[in-house]
Amino acid sequence: QLGQKDMLIDCQGNWGNVHTGDGAAAPRYIEARLTKFALEVLFNAKTTEWKPSYDGRNKEPVTLPAKFPLLLAQGTEGIAVGLTSKILPHNFNELCDASVAYLQGKKFSLFPDFQTGGYIDVEKYNDGERGGSVKVRASIKKLDNKTLVITSLPYGKTTASVVESIIKANDRGKIKIR
Structure with a gap:
């Protein structure tokens, strides 16, 4: 899935939700076209080198140099x-x-x-050394003894996966859901 697909793809229909993890509708119910930004950045005649296609009837890009x-x-x-x-x-x-x-x-x-929010520890991000890691965290606040509020999710997590992990933690006795 593209990190910021709306930058390149103009979507029509139900394309799913990155926050909930819901998938897109069946292909027959969705349509897409390139955005004006994508057409300008990727398919610019001034920056794209073209060559004849295999049969010489059309031209095809050698590469798509992005601006x-x-x-x-x-x-x-x-x-x-x-x-x-x-x-x-x-x-x-x-x-x-x-x-x-x-x-x-x-x-x-x-x-x-990250689109879903979350916090990141970038201490070792620019070191360029092998085995570097990026730590991400959610934002969780305790409202009262019965309520936790999650305002941002770690990168790569959805609300569905967080709910699932909470239920598993409850089943294992690590937390108690009332």
Whole structure:
């Protein structure tokens, strides 16, 4: 799932909810097209190199050089032989500011940002050393002896997965639900 799909895809219909973990409706009930931002950033005739297609009747892009750091905006993860990597999603506005600072030769700081909120410990984020970790936390407040309020979720968690973990903790006797 794209970290910030609304930046690139103009969705019509029920595409699910990143906060609850609900999936999208059946494909026949949803439609999508590229946003104006995506068309400008990815499919620009001035920045895209084209070559003839296999039969020479059409042209196809050699690469799609993006004018914006989409990989950082969307986040991604992958596995190679004995190696795994995860790039966490970053904030659109902070990426714009960092891009301008980079082009001007200025120093900048850039850290991940999550749609579902949550807190992040970025102490080792820019070390670039193997085995680095990013710790994320939820925001939980105790209203009274019977009520906990969860205002933000850790990255990668949904309300459904949090409810499920609370029920499992109750079943194991770690917490008591009334």
